[in-house]
Amino acid sequence: MAAATFISAGAISWPHTLLMIATVMAGAFAGAAFARRLPAIWLRRLVVAVGSVLSLIYFIKTYA
16 A cells, blocks of 8 residues: 555656666575575574674664
8 A cells, every 4th residue: 555655646766666676686586595505504693693783783873
């Protein structure tokens, strides 16, 4: 519903949207290929590390 509202209001920059769609798809395919090659334990560690770092960054930005 939100997407339909933005589209009907003309509030979407289509060139930017199409570029974002293309890069998201490329990143998804590259990420999936990388994740398949990585051993499961290292993939888990990478996910936890990225999540922890992002949580710390957002905490510092919010409360510091």
